[in-house]
Amino acid sequence: MEWRGTAILLSVRRHGETSAIIDVFTEEKGRHAGVVRGGTSRKVAPILQPGAQLDVAWRARLEDHIGSFTVEPVRSRAAIVMGDRLALAGLNAVTSILCFCLPEREAHGPLYRRTEQLLDLLGQNDVWPLAYLRWEVALLEEMGFGLDLSACAVTGGTEDLAYVSPKTGRAVSRTGAGTWANRLLPLPDVLRGLGDAPDTEVAQALETTGYFLNNHLAADLGNKPLPDARARFVDTFTRTL
Amino acid sequence: MSSTKDIDALIEMMAKLPGLGPRSARRAVLHLIRKRALLLTPLADVMQIVAATARECMNCGNVGTTDVCDICTSEKRATGELCVVEDVADLWAMERSGVFKGRYHVLGGTLSALDAVGPDELRIPRLMDRVETEGISEVILALNATIDGQTTAHYIADQLDGRVRLTSLAQGVPIGGELDYLDDGTITAAMRARKDL
Numbered sequence: 001m002e003w004r005g006t007a008i009l010l011s012v013r014r015h016g017e018t019s020a021i022i023d024v025f026t027e028e029k030g031r032h033a034g035v036v037r038g039g040t041s042r043k044v045a046p047i048l049q050p051g052a053q054l055d056v057a058w059r060a061r062l063e064d065h066i067g068s069f070t071v072e073p074v075r076s077r078a079a080i081v082m083g084d085r086l087a088l089a090g091l092n093a094v095t096s097i098l099c100f101c102l103p104e105r106e107a108h109g110p111l112y113r114r115t116e117q118l119l120d121l122l123g124q125n126d127v128w129p130l131a132y133l134r135w136e137v138a139l140l141e142e143m144g145f146g147l148d149l150s151a152c153a154v155t156g157g158t159e160d161l162a163y164v165s166p167k168t169g170r171a172v173s174r175t176g177a178g179t180w181a182n183r184l185l186p187l188p189d190v191l192r193g194l195g196d197a198p199d200t201e202v203a204q205a206l207e208t209t210g211y212f213l214n215n216h217l218a219a220d221l222g223n224k225p226l227p228d229a230r231a232r233f234v235d236t237f238t239r240t241l
Numbered sequence: 242m243s244s245t246k247d248i249d250a251l252i253e254m255m256a257k258l259p260g261l262g263p264r265s266a267r268r269a270v271l272h273l274i275r276k277r278a279l280l281l282t283p284l285a286d287v288m289q290i291v292a293a294t295a296r297e298c299m300n301c302g303n304v305g306t307t308d309v310c311d312i313c314t315s316e317k318r319a320t321g322e323l324c325v326v327e328d329v330a331d332l333w334a335m336e337r338s339g340v341f342k343g344r345y346h347v348l349g350g351t352l353s354a355l356d357a358v359g360p361d362e363l364r365i366p367r368l369m370d371r372v373e374t375e376g377i378s379e380v381i382l383a384l385n386a387t388i389d390g391q392t393t394a395h396y397i398a399d400q401l402d403g404r405v406r407l408t409s410l411a412q413g414v415p416i417g418g419e420l421d422y423l424d425d426g427t428i429t430a431a432m433r434a435r436k437d438l
Contacts, residue, residue, distance in 0.1 A: 011355050013355075013356075017259055017260070046424045046426060046427065047424060049387060049388050049426070050388045051388065073424060073425070075425065076424060076425050076426035076429075077426075078387075078388060078426045079412075079425070079426035079427070079428075079429035079430045079433075080429065081388070081391075082386065082388075082391045082412065082430065083391075083430075083433070085395045085398075085399075088388070088391055088392055088395060089392075089395070091388065092354060092388065092392055096354040096355060099355055227354040227355070228354050228359065229354040232396075
């Protein structure tokens with residue numbers, strides 16, 4: 001068994017004295033683990049930093065074996081984020097959420113491409129939080145918890161949409177919400193791709209997507225808590241406002 | 242009962258040490274037996290003493306044979322500078338260089354979302370106490386140049402923001418390093434941290 005492709009490194013764990021077990025995200029194979037022999041060596045360890053773009057070749061005797069990777073660096077993202085608090089928090093949020101929710105060996109091509117684009121924007125802090133928000137919306141969609149913000153779930157209208165139903169993920173207009181408004185989640189314009197996307201709206205929208213990540217996605221994965229890294233990123237971002 | 246049972250047990254234990262496997266452990270044990278008076282007996286004595294006395298310093302997390310280590314008790318080390326490191330091995334590396342004359346704080350790891358290591362699993366609360374009580378003026382974050390290391394550094398920096406001077410180690414070309422052999426991340430970091438000559 002053998003394949004080769006470009007991958008985003010999600011996590012690294014030490015394995016024995018000299019090897020490492022890595023988790024990568026590839027376009028065709030999805031999240032895939034494997035052993036890197038000599039992965040803790042001085043030569044290879046700098047390459048194996050989460051977020052790195054790698055050229056990987058996987059080989060195993062049988063399909064269900066963990067197998068081993070040989071890795072070549074394509075581009076490192078570690079140096080860009082090391083000195084940048086927001087970028088570092090963002091990279092941690094992306095890699096830990098992907099490790100948390102992606103099933104192993106199941107292709108998610110569109111999400112992979114979005115993730116690669118998002119990581120390539122690291123360091124551009126003026127646009128990164130918005131790009132991250134869009135990525136979270138795409139992640140929810142890919143995992144089967146997509147938001148339907150096209151029309152009001154109550155009236156069917158497309159005007160004055162101001163809320164999201166925490167139960168269905170559908171938009172609700174002010175008129176449709178009525179006295180239930182305080183039980184609904186906010187729907188800032190940025191979440192529908194409208195307006196100038198000010199950071200305050202992005203922060204508000206992250207609260208809404210965070211609700212669905214916590215209460216729908218994480219709940220569906222056995223009620224495991226969402227990785228702290230996301231909360232740290234949101235906290236770092238909101239402190240810049 | 243096998244006449245080599247105890248020796249086999251020793252080989253088995255030695256093979257668990259880092260850098261040793263069953264074959265090299267066998268060679269080491271054989272060497273120790275051949276040099277019984279010179280190596281084996283003194284080693285056994287020292288190991289017994291260390292096993293009875295080795296402990297973590299209650300103040301900084303360094304390993305020593307007293308409750309509070311020599312570095313923490315030394316008045317000369319009370320310079321107001323506190324160097325935060327990930328592991329005892331890092332502390333020993335810093336000490337070997339002899340470049341730092343202040344005190345240390347060993348975190349005992351780094352924050353890791355995947356391994357569920359949070360601030361309370363590390364010695365971060367104790368670090369906050371020390372900054373308050375030991376008259377610290379500068380905290381040097383000497384954490385590894387890895388994603389986890391720097392995430393931890395930023396977390397600590399957030400917690401200490403405005404209370405003390407915060408510095409971190411430089412990142413870039415190692416002494417004796419050739420650019421051709423460096424990874425692009427290190428070159429990027431070095432370019433960003435370039436200085437006037």
